[in-house]
Amino acid sequence: MRLALCAIVLLAAAGAAQADLYGFVDDQGRIHLANEKVDERYELFVKGETATEFRLTSELKYLPAPPELTDHIIFKRVQKTPNVARYDALVQEHARRQGLEPALVKAVIAVESAYDPAAVSPKGAVGLMQLIPGTAARYGVKRIADPQDNIAGGTRYLRDLLDMFGGNLPLALAGYNAGEGAVQRYRNSIPPFPETQAYVKLVLQFYDHFSGPKRVTRAVDTGRIRLTIPGRRNLPAAGVLAPGLLKEPVADLGAVPAQAAQ
Numbered sequence: 001m002r003l004a005l006c007a008i009v010l011l012a013a014a015g016a017a018q019a020d021l022y023g024f025v026d027d028q029g030r031i032h033l034a035n036e037k038v039d040e041r042y043e044l045f046v047k048g049e050t051a052t053e054f055r056l057t058s059e060l061k062y063l064p065a066p067p068e069l070t071d072h073i074i075f076k077r078v079q080k081t082p083n084v085a086r087y088d089a090l091v092q093e094h095a096r097r098q099g100l101e102p103a104l105v106k107a108v109i110a111v112e113s114a115y116d117p118a119a120v121s122p123k124g125a126v127g128l129m130q131l132i133p134g135t136a137a138r139y140g141v142k143r144i145a146d147p148q149d150n151i152a153g154g155t156r157y158l159r160d161l162l163d164m165f166g167g168n169l170p171l172a173l174a175g176y177n178a179g180e181g182a183v184q185r186y187r188n189s190i191p192p193f194p195e196t197q198a199y200v201k202l203v204l205q206f207y208d209h210f211s212g213p214k215r216v217t218r219a220v221d222t223g224r225i226r227l228t229i230p231g232r233r234n235l236p237a238a239g240v241l242a243p244g245l246l247k248e249p250v251a252d253l254g255a256v257p258a259q260a261a262q
Contacts, residue, residue: 032062032195059121061111061202062195069205074114083115087128087147094151098159104169105155107206108176111199117147129154173200 024032024041032042060074069075078084084106091109095102112130113119125132127150136144141153161172164180165188174190175183177199182191190197 032059038064060114061199065198065202069202069209072202074110074202075206075209077114078110081115083117084110087115087117087151090148090151094155097152098155100155100159100162101211103210103212104207105151105158106210107203108154108158108173109151110206110210111203117145117150126150131157170200170204173203 024043026032026041060077063073066072087109088102091102091105095105109115109128112125113128115128117128119128119130120126121130123132126136126144128147129150131141131144131150131153133144135157136142136153139153139156141149143149144153158172158176161175161180162169165171165175165183168188170190171183171188174196178191178193178196182193182196183189186192190200
């Protein structure tokens with residue numbers, strides 16, 4: 001495992017001149033990277049003199065979050081890439097089909113892959129919405145790296161998670177990151193995994209960003225997230241379960257129902 005981490009870290013550093021890279025592998029086999037020694041678990045694998053960006057976009061969401069979203073490396077990458085505009089039509093199409101707000105889908109894509117359709121994680125998650133092969137198979141996604149199929153499968157999974165957890169957006173996002181089974185094992189609460197709690201917070205921040213100035217800021221506490229969304233009484237009641245859900249999904253004859261959580 002240490003050799004695998006070294007290989008991935010060196011791959012992440014390829015072309016990134018003079019960068020310090022730290023990393024470790026946790027008990028579940030997940031690989032963590034940072035540009036500083038976050039705690040005693042992190043070991044220095046690449047020594048450099050100047051800071052730079054990471055290449056392994058699927059792991060950017062696990063870097064320590066700065067105080068402001070605009071300082072986050074994902075935000076900087078998303079601002080530079082043309083892919084936000086390039087895939088906007090696909091996001092709009094599949095968000096409408098599943099009754100999701102496009103801003104929510106954009107937020108998940110930004111955090112999962114920084115809008116890189118070629119992103120692959122050490123755990124095998126692929127594409128813009130980082131589908132793992134098991135989830136892709138569940139939803140009949142055959143071309144997992146294809147942006148069209150990837151967004152189609154990811155939005156259907158996100159919609160099913162929102163329905164599964166009664167429209168609770170933080171729980172749905174936690175399920176997307178850690179698996180619905182993990183959320184259920186912790187009695188329908190956000191699992192106490194630092195990565196998952198940071199992930200939920202970061203996606204909600206990007207959701208605010210893509211929603212525009214009218215979205216109110218969400219207050220985040222340790223282990224809990226409070227959502228206060230005033231001014232939504234004029235929205236239709238039917239199907240409005242939570243922020244992120246606009247309406248009932250459009251009928252999809254090719255839909256494959258989500259399996260029960262393992």
